[in-house]
Amino acid sequence: MELVFALAIGALTAGGVYLLLRARTFPVVLGLTMLSYGVNLFLFASGRLATGSQPVLGTAAQYADPLPQALVLTAIVIGFAMTAFVVVLSLRNLADHGDDHVDGDPKKRTPTSKHARERRPL
Amino acid sequence: MNPFIEYIIAGLLLLGAIFTLVGAIGLAVLPDFFTRLHGPTKATTVGVGAMALASMIWFANQPGGTGFVEILIMVFLLLTAPPSANMMAKAAMHMELPKVDNTRGDPWQQ
Amino acid sequence: MTHWLLAPILIPLLGAILQIFVGYAPMPLRRVLAIITSVLTLAAAIILLNLASDDTYRVYAMGNWQPPFGIVMVLDRLAAMMLVLTASLALLCHLFSIGGADEGTRQFHSLFLFQLMGLNIAFLTGDLFNLFVAFEILLIASYGLLMHGSGSSRSTPGLHYVVLNLVGSSLFLISVGMIYSVTGTLNMADLAVKVPQVSGDQRFLVEAGGMLLLVVFALKAAVLPLTFWLPRAYASATAPVAAFFAIMTKVGIYGIIRVYPLVFGANAGEMANLGMNWLFPLALATLIMGVIGAMGAQTLRTLVTWQLVISVGTLLAPIALGSQKGLGAALFYLLSTTWTVGGLFLLIELVRSQRGSASDKIVMAPQIRHRTLLSSLFFFGAVSAAGLPPLSGFFGKVMILQSTTSGVEMAWLWGTILTGSFFTLIAYSRAGSVVFWRNIEGNIENSTPVTPLLAISTGALIGMSVLMVAMAGPISAYTNATAVQLLDTRGYIQTLQTPMVEEGS
Amino acid sequence: MLGRLSFPQPWLSLLLFSIWQLLADVVGGGSVVLGLILAWGIPQLTQSFWPERPAVFKAWRLPGYLLLVLWDIVIASFEVAWLIISPRRPEPMFISYPLQLDCPQAIAILASTISLTPGTVTADISDDHKILLIHALDTRTAEEVIEAIHNRYEKPLMEMFQ
Amino acid sequence: MSLPLVVLLPFLGAMAAPLFAQGGRTAIAIASTVPALIALAALFPHWQTLADGGVVLHTYEWLPAIGLSLSFRLDGLSLLFALLILVIGILIILYARYYLKPEENIGKFYGLLLCFKGSMLGIVLSSNLLLMMIFWEITSLVSFLLISFWTHKKGARRGARMALTVTGGGGLALLAGILIIGQIVGSYELDDVLAAGPIIKAHALYPVALTLVLLGAFTKSAQFPFHFWLPHAMQAPTPVSAYLHSATMVKAGIFLLARLYPALAGTEQWFYMVSFTGMVTLLLGAYIAMFKHDLKGLLANSTISHLGLIVLLLGMGTELATVAALFHVINHATFKASLFMAAGIIDHETGTRDMRRINGLWRFMPHTATLAMVAAASMAGVPLLNGFLSKEMFFAESLALNLPGYWAWLPPVVATLAGIFAVAYSARFIHDVFFNGKPIDLPIYPPHEPPRYMKIPVEILVFACLMVGMFPTLSVGPLLYAASSATLGTPAPDYQLAVMHGLNLPLFMSFLAFFGGLLMYSQRKRFFAFHDRFREIDEKAIFEKVVFSLGLRANQFTAATENGSLQRYVMLLIVSALAVAFLPISKMGFFIGSNGLTPVDWPTATLGAVLIASALATAAMHRERFFALVLISVVGLLTALTFVRFSAPDLTMTQLSVEVVTVVLLMLALYYMPSWTPIESSRGRRFRDMGIALLAGSGMTIITLAILTQPFSSISEFFLENSKTGGGGTNVVNVILVDFRGFDTLGEISVLAIAALGIFAMLKNTALTPPPGDGLGHAWARQSHPTMLKQIARPMLPMALMVSAFIFLRGHNLPGGGFIAGLITAVALILQYIASGFSWTEDRIAMRYHNVIALGLLFAVMTGAGSLAFGYPFLTSTFGYITWPVVGKFELASALVFDLGVYLAVVGATLMMLVSVGRISPHSAIRAIDSESSHGADTITLNQRETK
Amino acid sequence: MIAIVLKISIVLVVIAALLNVYRLIVGPNAPDRVLAIDTLAINAIALIILLGITLNTRMYLEAALLIAVMGFVSTVAMAKYLKRGSVIE
Numbered sequence A: 001m002e003l004v005f006a007l008a009i010g011a012l013t014a015g016g017v018y019l020l021l022r023a024r025t026f027p028v029v030l031g032l033t034m035l036s037y038g039v040n041l042f043l044f045a046s047g048r049l050a051t052g053s054q055p056v057l058g059t060a061a062q063y064a065d066p067l068p069q070a071l072v073l074t075a076i077v078i079g080f081a082m083t084a085f086v087v088v089l090s091l092r093n094l095a096d097h098g099d100d101h102v103d104g105d106p107k108k109r110t111p112t113s114k115h116a117r118e119r120r121p122l
Numbered sequence B: 001m002n003p004f005i006e007y008i009i010a011g012l013l014l015l016g017a018i019f020t021l022v023g024a025i026g027l028a029v030l031p032d033f034f035t036r037l038h039g040p041t042k043a044t045t046v047g048v049g050a051m052a053l054a055s056m057i058w059f060a061n062q063p064g065g066t067g068f069v070e071i072l073i074m075v076f077l078l079l080t081a082p083p084s085a086n087m088m089a090k091a092a093m094h095m096e097l098p099k100v101d102n103t104r105g106d107p108w109q110q
Numbered sequence C: 001m002t003h004w005l006l007a008p009i010l011i012p013l014l015g016a017i018l019q020i021f022v023g024y025a026p027m028p029l030r031r032v033l034a035i036i037t038s039v040l041t042l043a044a045a046i047i048l049l050n051l052a053s054d055d056t057y058r059v060y061a062m063g064n065w066q067p068p069f070g071i072v073m074v075l076d077r078l079a080a081m082m083l084v085l086t087a088s089l090a091l092l093c094h095l096f097s098i099g100g101a102d103e104g105t106r107q108f109h110s111l112f113l114f115q116l117m118g119l120n121i122a123f124l125t126g127d128l129f130n131l132f133v134a135f136e137i138l139l140i141a142s143y144g145l146l147m148h149g150s151g152s153s154r155s156t157p158g159l160h161y162v163v164l165n166l167v168g169s170s171l172f173l174i175s176v177g178m179i180y181s182v183t184g185t186l187n188m189a190d191l192a193v194k195v196p197q198v199s200g201d202q203r204f205l206v207e208a209g210g211m212l213l214l215v216v217f218a219l220k221a222a223v224l225p226l227t228f229w230l231p232r233a234y235a236s237a238t239a240p241v242a243a244f245f246a247i248m249t250k251v252g253i254y255g256i257i258r259v260y261p262l263v264f265g266a267n268a269g270e271m272a273n274l275g276m277n278w279l280f281p282l283a284l285a286t287l288i289m290g291v292i293g294a295m296g297a298q299t300l301r302t303l304v305t306w307q308l309v310i311s312v313g314t315l316l317a318p319i320a321l322g323s324q325k326g327l328g329a330a331l332f333y334l335l336s337t338t339w340t341v342g343g344l345f346l347l348i349e350l351v352r353s354q355r356g357s358a359s360d361k362i363v364m365a366p367q368i369r370h371r372t373l374l375s376s377l378f379f380f381g382a383v384s385a386a387g388l389p390p391l392s393g394f395f396g397k398v399m400i401l402q403s404t405t406s407g408v409e410m411a412w413l414w415g416t417i418l419t420g421s422f423f424t425l426i427a428y429s430r431a432g433s434v435v436f437w438r439n440i441e442g443n444i445e446n447s448t449p450v451t452p453l454l455a456i457s458t459g460a461l462i463g464m465s466v467l468m469v470a471m472a473g474p475i476s477a478y479t480n481a482t483a484v485q486l487l488d489t490r491g492y493i494q495t496l497q498t499p500m501v502e503e504g505s
Numbered sequence D: 001m002l003g004r005l006s007f008p009q010p011w012l013s014l015l016l017f018s019i020w021q022l023l024a025d026v027v028g029g030g031s032v033v034l035g036l037i038l039a040w041g042i043p044q045l046t047q048s049f050w051p052e053r054p055a056v057f058k059a060w061r062l063p064g065y066l067l068l069v070l071w072d073i074v075i076a077s078f079e080v081a082w083l084i085i086s087p088r089r090p091e092p093m094f095i096s097y098p099l100q101l102d103c104p105q106a107i108a109i110l111a112s113t114i115s116l117t118p119g120t121v122t123a124d125i126s127d128d129h130k131i132l133l134i135h136a137l138d139t140r141t142a143e144e145v146i147e148a149i150h151n152r153y154e155k156p157l158m159e160m161f162q
Numbered sequence E: 001m002s003l004p005l006v007v008l009l010p011f012l013g014a015m016a017a018p019l020f021a022q023g024g025r026t027a028i029a030i031a032s033t034v035p036a037l038i039a040l041a042a043l044f045p046h047w048q049t050l051a052d053g054g055v056v057l058h059t060y061e062w063l064p065a066i067g068l069s070l071s072f073r074l075d076g077l078s079l080l081f082a083l084l085i086l087v088i089g090i091l092i093i094l095y096a097r098y099y100l101k102p103e104e105n106i107g108k109f110y111g112l113l114l115c116f117k118g119s120m121l122g123i124v125l126s127s128n129l130l131l132m133m134i135f136w137e138i139t140s141l142v143s144f145l146l147i148s149f150w151t152h153k154k155g156a157r158r159g160a161r162m163a164l165t166v167t168g169g170g171g172l173a174l175l176a177g178i179l180i181i182g183q184i185v186g187s188y189e190l191d192d193v194l195a196a197g198p199i200i201k202a203h204a205l206y207p208v209a210l211t212l213v214l215l216g217a218f219t220k221s222a223q224f225p226f227h228f229w230l231p232h233a234m235q236a237p238t239p240v241s242a243y244l245h246s247a248t249m250v251k252a253g254i255f256l257l258a259r260l261y262p263a264l265a266g267t268e269q270w271f272y273m274v275s276f277t278g279m280v281t282l283l284l285g286a287y288i289a290m291f292k293h294d295l296k297g298l299l300a301n302s303t304i305s306h307l308g309l310i311v312l313l314l315g316m317g318t319e320l321a322t323v324a325a326l327f328h329v330i331n332h333a334t335f336k337a338s339l340f341m342a343a344g345i346i347d348h349e350t351g352t353r354d355m356r357r358i359n360g361l362w363r364f365m366p367h368t369a370t371l372a373m374v375a376a377a378s379m380a381g382v383p384l385l386n387g388f389l390s391k392e393m394f395f396a397e398s399l400a401l402n403l404p405g406y407w408a409w410l411p412p413v414v415a416t417l418a419g420i421f422a423v424a425y426s427a428r429f430i431h432d433v434f435f436n437g438k439p440i441d442l443p444i445y446p447p448h449e450p451p452r453y454m455k456i457p458v459e460i461l462v463f464a465c466l467m468v469g470m471f472p473t474l475s476v477g478p479l480l481y482a483a484s485s486a487t488l489g490t491p492a493p494d495y496q497l498a499v500m501h502g503l504n505l506p507l508f509m510s511f512l513a514f515f516g517g518l519l520m521y522s523q524r525k526r527f528f529a530f531h532d533r534f535r536e537i538d539e540k541a542i543f544e545k546v547v548f549s550l551g552l553r554a555n556q557f558t559a560a561t562e563n564g565s566l567q568r569y570v571m572l573l574i575v576s577a578l579a580v581a582f583l584p585i586s587k588m589g590f591f592i593g594s595n596g597l598t599p600v601d602w603p604t605a606t607l608g609a610v611l612i613a614s615a616l617a618t619a620a621m622h623r624e625r626f627f628a629l630v631l632i633s634v635v636g637l638l639t640a641l642t643f644v645r646f647s648a649p650d651l652t653m654t655q656l657s658v659e660v661v662t663v664v665l666l667m668l669a670l671y672y673m674p675s676w677t678p679i680e681s682s683r684g685r686r687f688r689d690m691g692i693a694l695l696a697g698s699g700m701t702i703i704t705l706a707i708l709t710q711p712f713s714s715i716s717e718f719f720l721e722n723s724k725t726g727g728g729g730t731n732v733v734n735v736i737l738v739d740f741r742g743f744d745t746l747g748e749i750s751v752l753a754i755a756a757l758g759i760f761a762m763l764k765n766t767a768l769t770p771p772p773g774d775g776l777g778h779a780w781a782r783q784s785h786p787t788m789l790k791q792i793a794r795p796m797l798p799m800a801l802m803v804s805a806f807i808f809l810r811g812h813n814l815p816g817g818g819f820i821a822g823l824i825t826a827v828a829l830i831l832q833y834i835a836s837g838f839s840w841t842e843d844r845i846a847m848r849y850h851n852v853i854a855l856g857l858l859f860a861v862m863t864g865a866g867s868l869a870f871g872y873p874f875l876t877s878t879f880g881y882i883t884w885p886v887v888g889k890f891e892l893a894s895a896l897v898f899d900l901g902v903y904l905a906v907v908g909a910t911l912m913m914l915v916s917v918g919r920i921s922p923h924s925a926i927r928a929i930d931s932e933s934s935h936g937a938d939t940i941t942l943n944q945r946e947t948k
Numbered sequence F: 001m002i003a004i005v006l007k008i009s010i011v012l013v014v015i016a017a018l019l020n021v022y023r024l025i026v027g028p029n030a031p032d033r034v035l036a037i038d039t040l041a042i043n044a045i046a047l048i049i050l051l052g053i054t055l056n057t058r059m060y061l062e063a064a065l066l067i068a069v070m071g072f073v074s075t076v077a078m079a080k081y082l083k084r085g086s087v088i089e
């Protein structure tokens, strides 16, 4: 079971990192979100895995480590605040430059458009 | 536990699971978006409903745990499924998604 | 348990909350309340400094829970020093801001005070995860402040800053997870006890966690190769914000000073001095990068942002070498450079406001108003920043140079710092002489007057380097005692034994 | 003044109180008091969000209607399930259903009912509240669907809301 | 006290200077002499002590940690220099009174001059090397400001920067040298350092220290190859040239060599480095001086040459040579300062310094001419003048220097050659200026004698030249003796200060130089023609070019590294993290701890596989944004299920609620963005990124696996044990959040609040134009608020609030709490916004979100602070059970009030974030105008904004 | 018996979830994907209920309730985006 869990964290990290390395704000936001999923699961894992051992006194025979759960809860909320901010910042970037490239002004950045290719949306 | 109750629970569970599966099959195999919309909105509601009922009965027969949250789950599911379906259908109609050729009548847009 | 430890946290927090409430009240009221909050924070910090000077640790157990279980605030010399540094910088920047930079959005003062609170928590907390939370508070506030002001130039550097720091936050959490997964604790004193006991393969987990944490701190401190977010972010911020941000890189440095000697210090067995062999060359490289950046700067703002990078390298090199003298020296220099660079940021704003479209570009322009005042301030700031006598930057650098004795490290450190100073000197003299002296005919319209408030807050920050020289004796005694306290971890570990408040007492 | 202390939406309060009791696993004194307070307080806060309430609402007719719908859902579910599994190709149809109801709440209930009963989905309500667009999964004629809905659901609803 | 006072007074004077400047030139000039006069008076009482070979020391503690003290020392050497600085200083002040024009910034000038004087006195009177270092660098800085006094002159600015660069840079080298000496000796006090000479010279770092110190001295004293800055410093006003760049500052390097003589001199390295540098400089300066048409240029290069001479003497390392060096310091200062002043007068009266135009001034200003000619003669080494005496001594020493083999000829030959040049350029100074036909095209014609008092300083100095030249023993004998003894650290050797030493080889060399020089001057046309064949090096242009190209290169390098590419920065960050973690993780390897693996549960594993697939698919399909968004929702949903599977109900609920809010937010944002992402990276770049991502993923997998299989114990036992008894709740996670680690939570809601405020502020003036339709070419539909959704959403609100209240209240004991409840409330309200519109909903929400947030924070803080009243720390919780009739037992916990704060903050912040984004929709703006009156100024300004 | 039935049910629901994911991946259109994720959320409710019975704990039911109360909001937001673009206006 641990291997599945570890692989899931690995996949979330890998996917998140790949998206972080993209050139547009939207994939970067997705990457941050996914990375934080991975990190939250990882932090959660630092208290080890347990089944049916929710740390609510009197409801289980033994209890999972409650501290990482509290930490992850904090991390989720903070992560949400940060994501929200970065989403809005992307909008601001878009408003300021008319372009959602992470490096802003299309005139000022090094041209990469030779690789740009139209794709079907949605 | 009373074996009769056990049968009921087991039956409900299986019923629920099968309905859930059938709904999913519908989603997977039906030919266009509008027909697919039928699968989940009902099969799953019934499926989950059966399982929720099973859960209620199960816990009613367990020491220390009776509860009716399952009813609320059902209430909210039934309350929210139609507007979801409505909104999705609207989106589909707006996007003029293809409908299977033997469909009669026309969608509209507003 | 003295409640004074709460003051630097609660005062700005309550001030910030008040600012939200009065967000739609008239500006003068908001400004008065904001400045009162800053003044009170500084007063509280000074009181704490006074307390900390007796070399004992003061612990404040939040919620009256015994460490390592609850979150504790720990006041020691380092914390007190950082608090005073921050509060004084904040007050002066805040004063500058009410000269008009706080207009535009109603959130400026609350964001500013929130950031102050985040910084103060970071300096006081004795808990690794709480440090993370403090970082997040000060970061999110800094994001908001960074975006304050009009114009479209700051969204991209802001985005870069935010995204990198968010990745940094993720790394922080990963690191906390790795350390907790082995030691089962988050309290720093408890970590100092537990980490040396880790053995076998578990050691590698803690080690990797510790190294990742170093990357996080290095990112905040803008150590090479994680430097590049800094120049544009700072160059685009509103002046008082940029000036206040002079403390931000120091937070990363603070993190290193706080965590590494304590948890991965000399006593950490196989993990002793973790990462410091990486840090030293990188610090020197950072310094060099900063100097190159300063040499190539085309605006005064850019020049000073690279000065920040230079000071990071200068600070971290002796810290990495780990000697008590070096640490003390670095702390002295930290005070000096933070105030000076902060002051320079403010000054540049004044210069910029006088130069019309030439702004702070290092090009000729018609002669500015208030030239004598502004150029003198620039001269003093540059002298201190470049580390020339008689201002405090020089003393800091001398202390840093003195802290090494022979060996390859010494050669590298001395060579880099002195050569760096040399080129910095060239950069400043070129910039200053072009901006202030190389004038073309004509006069500038729309120059905003330099009000006494702006001049005094700028002058006071730059003047701190004079004050530091006058008080060099006591200040260096303080920083050296701080270094001694930091390297002797027993005292910090003792905080675990703090008695809680009993019923009826 | 006393008016503010009344229950502005008694049926809603009742509904909320039932929700509370369903949530609270134990029926105890404290729980009931708390539930009553909330069932009174929440409508006070939210009444402005529900401005156009139906003039007439015969709530006692509602449980019967709900049971009817529930029964239909279960029954129709089997039909649709069978339809999905069977190899026969369904014959779908878009149907315009002329509404006789005019209260928007009632229309929403009707539309929901149609969506929940297997085999039909309310795809849209016309902006003038005169027509429902229904997608039927498998039907021969529009009339039989329209008639079934009208007789089985719309009529009871008209009785309830008029 | 007197010594620090001597140093301090000029600085005080400098501060007062702007005040006096308002009184005019005379007032400030008089005021400026006061510090010097007091200083002279203060030094006078010490004379007897010094004459007896004693030393006056005044030491005050300053910064013992670095070995820096305020210690001052007066001995013969420092007295000699101090007198030069003070006396010439007074003369310069007087001279400058007439030199400067009334409209010039005299306050600044005198202030800087006094600053310079103070720091120069600081150098010579310091008894602590670090203190000396401080003054040393101040002189460089002040010199920079003085050279560029006429800031509008390009040459002045450039000359100043070049001077600062060279001397400041040398200062840094000197600093290093001094620090090494300090490390060797263990003290920076001069007494200790001078006493430790043998230790220093024997130390392994001696060569390094000496080289660094010499770098400092040579740059300051304009020795080859650093000599080039000095001629360009002549852009300064002439008083500055006379004072700093001939009499005092450039002598600082020589002072340093003399000061450290006992500590550093007497080794072969010293000999070769110092004497050869001096020799080259001597010759080079003399040669160049000959060809300068600029009066001050001639003098500057002559200064270089004379400084070389003194350095050469000091390098010789013999005691007599040292005496000669010090003697020449005095002599050079007197004649050169007077010459500079004379040059300044000429410049002042003719408007030019070009000797090709200045001719025959004898007729116009005979008085000045006489003075200048005497001084120039002294410079040439004409007998009966002071220059002659020290030059004789120099010739004698050059002969005494016994280099091996043929090399023995070198010093005397160089000395004579330099002498020839010196006579030649002195002759030129006399002939070409005061005779040689008529002036050509002078800007000011006819020239006059300067004001009477302007000549007094020159007269005094020329008189000194004569006095010393004719009565050396009487005039400077005791001072020179005291200075020599102090320099050598032992009583000075026997030497004779006579006007004539009889017919000897040095005298012959003087003759040779004299007539050779005259001959050379008479043949000057040939020499000029010869010299003109070489292109003159413009050091300033080269310096500018070097600095410019360094700046350019630096800028290019910076632009190439700090290229503004987020992709690069993120890559660097991630690669850094991978790099540092690589070593420990590779040591650990693929590690499965002692707890081993638990058996696979297939349904979970299947869903795990779906999670993995969705994560990878999100990355793969990210260009289709909506699709990626749906995929990442799947990831979020499965993450929530993971928390269910592994015993974390609170996390599940939090994750689910956050997920909903995030999706809504992303939908709001996507409206304005392109619906697809173009491929921007090359194939290679994408493969590189995949590699990095794969490494990161594998690393995390390995680490997670290692962690999950390790045995473990944590502080959490405490939380489980004390949750009920100490925290009053059975949901341990919630008790941790609101009690054990309530402070984290306070921070966390602060983060939310700040984010909301930041978002609100950031969007305040943001105008965004959404695309006209979706990416497939459908225009957006007109219908905004469908009936069905509206009708269902409205009853949903109270129902969801009830659920929210329930989740909130039970949170302390069962999964739930303020966060989750807050998010449910927020989502319920968001639903109203979606269903019924922005203004409709805003109209029905009574409270500004700002205030909700602030209230939430205030609740949390005040609950925490409540415990202070009872003497408990912040956030100490309390709870109790009360029994009401009928109602039964109730738990009342302060943590619940804290959680209420959390609830409010979450509701306020979440709504503020989403609504701020919703608000910028053009549709919101148009319709929201109606509701202006009920809202604050923010709303009005926002809504009046039209779309672009 | 219930234990076995539970296992079977879970397997059936997981298969259902896989079919939903299939539809989600295949699409072919955005509304199909929204429909798929909406259904997947309902499957998640089923899984939580089943797991609750398996583990004999009611601790996770509120999580299911949350999906029921709030899950449709994201569906609605997505659908509204597809049709109208502007989700809050």
Ligand code: NA
Pocket: B042, D113, D114, D115, D116, D117, D118, D119, D120, D121, D122
């Ligand atoms: Na239906």
Ligand code: NA
Pocket: E354, E355, E356, E357, E358, E359, E431, E432, E433, E436
């Ligand atoms: Na001439």
